[in-house]
Amino acid sequence: MPVTENWKPTIVAFCCNWCSYAGADLAGSSRLAYPADVKIIKVPCSCRVNPMFILRAFEKGADGVILCGCHPGDCHYSTGNYYARRRMTLLFSMLDYLGVEEGRTRVEWVSAAEGVKFSETMNSFVEKVRALGPNVRLGDLRCKN
Amino acid sequence: MQELIVRAKELLEKGEVARVLGWKKGEQEYDAEPAFFETAESLDNFVYNGFCGANLSKYMIEAGKKEGKTLVFLKPCDSYSYNQLLREHRVDREKAYIIGVGCKGKLAISKIPFDGILKVSGAQYPDAQEILTVETLYGTETIPYKDAMLERCHVCKGKDHVVYDELLGESADTVDADRFAEVERIEKMSPEEKFAYFQSELSKCIRCNACRNVCPACSCRKCVFDSTAFDSEQKANTTSFEEKMFHIIRAFHVAGRCTDCGECSRVCPQGIPLHLFNRKFIKDINALYGEYQAGSDLECPAPLTSFTTTDAEPGVGRG
Amino acid sequence: MRRIGVFVCHCGSNIAATVDVKKVVEMALQEQGVVHAEDYPYMCSEAGQVRIAEAIREHQLTGMVVCSCSPRMHEATFRKCAERNGLNPYLVEIANIREHCSWIHKDMAEATEKAVILMRAAVAKVHLNAPLQAGESAVTKRALVIGGGIAGIQTALDIADAGYKVDIVEKEPSIGGRMSQLDKTFPTLDCSACILTPKMVEAASHENITIHTWSEVEKVSGFVGNFTVDIRKKARYVDMDKCTGCGVCQEKCPSKKSLNEFNRGLNTRSAIYTPFAQAIPNVPVIDATACIKLKTGKCGICEKFCQVGAINYAQTDEIITEQYGAIVVATGFDTIKLDKYGEYAYGHSKDVITSLELERIMNAAGPTKGHLERLSDGKAPKEIVFIQCVGSRCSDDRGKPYCSKICCMYTAKHAMLIRDKYPDTNVTVFYIDVRTPGKNFDEFYRRAVEDYGVNYIKGQVGKVAPQPDGSLLVHGVDLLENKQILKKADMVVLATAIEPNADVRKIATMLTASIDTNNFLTEAHPKLRPVESPTAGVFLSGVCQGPKDIPETVAQAGAAAVKVIGLLAKDKLKTNPCTAKADELRCNGCSQCANVCPYGAISYETRLVNDHGIREDRRIAVVNSALCQGCGACTVTCPSGAMDLQGFSNRQLIAEVDAICR
């Protein structure tokens, strides 16, 4: 896909119901803008996010995927984000190993009270993904030419 | 080898085991493949030599469904796989009689760089020789045993079995390489080089599923890729997803469970170094969450089903 | 194929001003399975719901998507509406096009495009939604209140009066909390003990209230209606049943050097002690870190003098396990540590004190028997400076970003009381703003200025410098006069910021209740559900939720009690049907999922399974849906995809991903 002036990234944000989704709501009710490229999918907990969802998003054309959950220690289910943290740490490290550009994936802990953080996070994430341009490498990890 | 057959016959005859799981001669000595032996006579086809690299532990899942005990021969590294299956309740220890066999390193026919191979001698156990003699259509060649060894044997986990009922035969120390050297070499590459490397390797994949079928950790009754568990619409839709993401998802599914037995790379008909995915996860797990060897014991918490409150954050140390 | 209806809400102009709702409707009608789409100014209104009802009937809808505000706002509304009209509530999905779209985007084309995509994702999900039935669980008709201050006491009394059993767990030796440390209360100046003690007595004697003092919550499991709580009853070394509270042990105890926590460490107490005279229960505890007998084995004086034989050095901590239907957190507050505020010389000079320390100094039972005197030399201060907002309203890392709310009023109270009792003592208050919203509050502050001659100066103090003569030089400013002020004072009182009790983080973690960046517990909704935590069955009372004065605390305590009563009055609760479920044909029985389940909801059974004609006994995971809370940790651990979460299934989430990335 050629990079054009008007190119807009597709960004999927998985947000846990208890903290981050509420943080996104707070960003909304506080009118803290972030790019419309970000589309939020609600999950009960960050630990519900299967690496397959993330890879699926990339395969289907996403240019960036971000996962937001409660701060470690504050998980509504007490431990979910700790598992998510390990899973994503390993997944991201693997993506890096495969030569996928750093910056297309991110995990951020956003509480229900952090509307500002939510908005800032999304702004900086989108900026990073825009700088990287359209996703090619993660579209096909079989890496066929 | 003979002592294994003798012992197997003995156990069969005594009725202590109902069948034997071992390796069977192929057309060539180097064609040894896993086989069940139901009778003492059939054991005449039993073989144990340098080409018996196949890890038999996964076959014990099926064996567990049959009547009576199964005698299985496990090399030291195979015993880790068996233990991991035991931990995951996939095999029934009660229905297994495990003979831990000695191992002096296993060979890969693909590593013998001669055309028209007819016969390889010197790979016989227990008298494996330092130099293999290879008869080819074009004459006789020699190659040091070590040079024909599987990659995994150069980074062998050790001579000890982690689970067994009895032990037979000696093992040799074959380690002469750093297990993570190749992973580190790739890690040091630029993203472009990394991508180019994996692109050239993975584009060879023909999706034959040999890696999945041989992997003791890939033992799901029904693989996600064969089911509709993740379909959003129809099967045709997921095919491309499966095609494109197969290896990384497979590696993730076995992360923290893979014993690094190396079977995936051994059986890949395209010679893709698939173990490099698993070993990357193992290296990260060791570095981030403490040394962990899957299959080494049945109790200690597994890296992906446990945590500490001070774990590293995703992405730390990247780039 | 589902027959889906899409309802696009204008939310007045909240959505419609930024999102072209007609366009969303038009695009919805092009989606597979969408048989009806319409927009309406207020979908949540009575009239809006009537339209939904009509559409369900007219188009025989088997699924619906409402494009509106956050599901946190009206998901329940629309689900109920669907249910009333014969559509399973779990066949309703919300596309959040307000908080996540119209409110944050300005460009109409961009916002509309996004709204369409969010609508598509919701439609894609609804295609795969299954009708779910909520289960039922019984309610244990007993409540737990964590914290025995005025908030906890009031909540417990209100619940108990309604006829339900309540337990109070208090970590200190007595209930009473911060209010018991106060001397007088604003704006009426009535004595704190005089109004609190009767409430303490009432709680102690109430037939429905059990008080566990010197106790802490150790472990919480279960869920709304069915919590199981382990309470650690710390060793008191005194038999509660035998002790008569005569106090002889405290007089005779030879170890008298421990800092008196109740008096904020301004004087000392004995190793065996009751924190204050009106303590309830009036049974002392032995401080094991100070007791000579417990430390060395020698002494035993209190045992010798106890006429009823109540002393028992062999006592150990005891863990009791109780069942509760609801839990109220009332853990209160403490003042912040001032070690980062070197400029105010707190800790450097004994005559720089916090307001809470001043309360103790002014109290007849305090370290100075109620005489206002300098702690350095015992002299009566003639010049007192109060500094407001110490650590409050700070955006740096030294203090707290919030207003502590109570300081303006208690400072006015202190200033007034001092001027009243010691008319020749001058009182100066340095303030940034005087905040006195509340009934009779501003009148109170004005009385301090007008009737008592308290000198209020607008301007924060920069520094307090102890002088060689023992006085304190206050570097201030009068912003209204634009003059710097150097003022010699005999005593400086710091209106120290308050913060939630340090234990609250631990307790919140146990309760899986969320907490904000300042460690205040988060309410389920800041306006509409201020006394409920987002965790069902957990309620908030008092300062643990945010700074409050006594009347507000009592009001909130009552509100929390009403919520608890409302819960306990039910015999059965509907349970969340969005629980995990294992597919027996795919399950490997590998036990990985059970390892990550925080609720112990997964067990295994060997079951005869018919897998396309192959009949065999298999070890299969079984989820106890009453215990499962639906986090989904198990689903990702499962390599075969056998474990799935109802309402957030793999296929549903993948469908959303696909719709967004389409």
Place this chain on the structure above:
Amino acid sequence: MNKVEEIKTISGVNPLKCMKCGKCSASCPSFNEMDIKPHQFVTYVINDDVEALANSKSAWKCLSCFACIERCPRDVKPGKVIDAARQILIRQRGQEGLSADEIPALLDEETPQQLLMSAFRKYRR
């Protein structure tokens, strides 16, 4: 960049964070010598009157002692604001900053030595 943006960029201060508590002025050792008091610095920035600030006595009376920066509860740092105002002035005058030769001419009785030194450190890097 206009002056207001310039002063914000140089100082790194958001003047809107100020809550007018006056702790800076209470802390300032040069308060009495200043025509514009430390707590008023941000007001000049907000009111788009950087000119007045740069031309004030205060710009040259600030000792750069940093007491206001250390103690400000809102992270506003009046010391940095006045320093930025000073810099704007200096940049205008010398175009390229200070040179050692110019210093003697700039010296007067009231210029604190410390200010010269810090200015020198800052502009002659």
